[in-house]
Amino acid sequence: MRAFVVTKYGSPDVLALRELPYPVPKPGSLLVRVRACTVTSADCRIRGLNVPRGFRQVMRLALGGQAPRQPVLGSEFAGEVIGVGAGVTRFALGDEVFGMSANLGAHAELLVVRETAALALKPASLSFAEAASLPFGATTMLDFYRRGRLAPGEQVLVNGASGAVGVAAIQLAVAEGAAVTAVCSGANAELVRSLGARHVIDYSREDFTLGGPRYDIIVDAVGTAPFARSRLALRPGGRLLAVLADLPAILSAPWQSLGNYSVIAGPVSERASDVQRIAELAASGTLRPVIDRWFAFEELPAAHRYVDTGRKRGSVVIDVAGEGR
Structure with a gap:
């Protein structure tokens, strides 16, 4: 072969x-x-x-x-x-x-x-x-959302919303009844809106970590919004899902989770049941x-x-x- x-x-x-x-x-x-x-x-x-x-x-x-x-x-x-x-x-x-x-x-x-x-x-x-x-991004986000206890009605921000993990993060959050804000380039705004994002932030024009709305969950799919930067954009009880994190961020996650916030990082658990769920969501048109x-x-x-x-x-x-x- x-x-x-x-x-x-x-x-x-x-x-x-x-x-x-x-x-x-x-x-x-x-x-x-x-x-x-x-x-x-x-x-x-x-x-x-x-x-x-x-x-x-x-x-x-x-x-x-x-x-x-x-x-x-x-x-x-x-x-x-x-x-x-x-x-x-x-x-x-x-x-x-x-x-x-x-x-x-x-x-x-x-x-x-x-x-x-x-x-x-x-x-x-x-x-x-x-x-x-489908599987790479969707299995990643099914695992992170499970650990992050995503709930209907929550406000979710996805940083790096147009990559494989980001497009899955948007669609899976919307499927759970969450309201999604997508952070990406202006060129990808139409794409992420078509996937269900209610709001779009062009990272070249606005920094979501410097004030403004706060979120129940922040998904950092590209490693540019560690806890030190994104903490002020989290609501009390908010969770940072550090999908792409360096070793210091992973090691410090338990300590950063002792207060009003939680930082979730580390390896993804890939499950056959998650791929079956992906198949069902794709067949129904929920996951594109x-x-x-x-x-x-x-x-x-x-x-x-x-x-x-x-x-x-x-x-x-x-x-x-x-x-x-």
């Missing part, structure tokens, strides 16, 4: 298209023919070892010293089950599935995943590309895929370069199977 591998940490130039052995599913695992995957900001951070402050050496220990031990990146995918290991009961040959691979590996034509992984049957109403674009650009499989390094700009809206999809849009 063909797969893109990371030969060493660095720019997109370190990505190489290689022929790898055909994988065989072990007991309890599935073999999926990947039809579409994505390049996420997390993929680019791993590739370049561009991680929040304090995490660089930790990530080298976790991922590998000079290059990732798992050289094939990609966690978000959609495809067809073409092989099952012994004991598999959740899925069958021919099932169309989508979800997250806990061990990466989705930037390839074939992928082995545990049947207990965060995946579900693909809604028939979605293309493979649309399905692949937002795809910025499509790239052919052979163009995956170019997709990394685009994501590296920090300007993507929603998701960047890789058409692995060559099916077009």
Whole structure:
């Protein structure tokens, strides 16, 4: 099978298209023919070892010293089950599935995943590309909103509202009956309003941390609104969901949560039940895929370069199977 591998940490130039052995599913695992995957900001951070402050050496220990031990990146995918290991009961040959691979590996034509992984049957109403674009942002925000105890009627601000996490944060909050204010560039105002944001703040013209309305929940999807900056924009009892936080912010979160506010940070728990919930919300039209650009499989390094700009809206999809849009 063909797969893109990371030969060493660095720019997109370190990505190489290689022929790898055909994988065989072990007991309890599935073999999926990947039809579409994505390049996420997390993929680019791993590739370049561009991680929040304090995490660089930790990530080298976790991922590998000079290059990732798992050289094939990609966690978000959609495809067809073409092989099952012994004991598999959740899925069958021919099932169309989508979800997250806990061990990466989705930037390839074939992928082995545990049947207990965060995946579900693909809604028939979605293309493979649309399905692949949903899990990363939506599983992240389902987990953070669960920990943050999002409730109907609350005021939610999403900082970094036009990325994959941001567009999911808006739609999931609206689905729970919250009122959303989106912080993004003026160019993305129409997009976030179409997803349900009631108010839009253009970050180039206004700083929401310097006064004005206060919020029950602030979602910081891009790491530019730590507690020290955003505290004054929180209501008493408010919660900061620090989706992208550096190590000092994560370590200080318990202490910052001792007063009238809570800071929620740290790793995301990816659950099969959450991907099933995503499938249901997408099938009903409550959760809408937002795809910025499509790239052919052979163009995956170019997709990394685009994501590296920090300007993507929603998701960047890789058409692995060559099916077009």
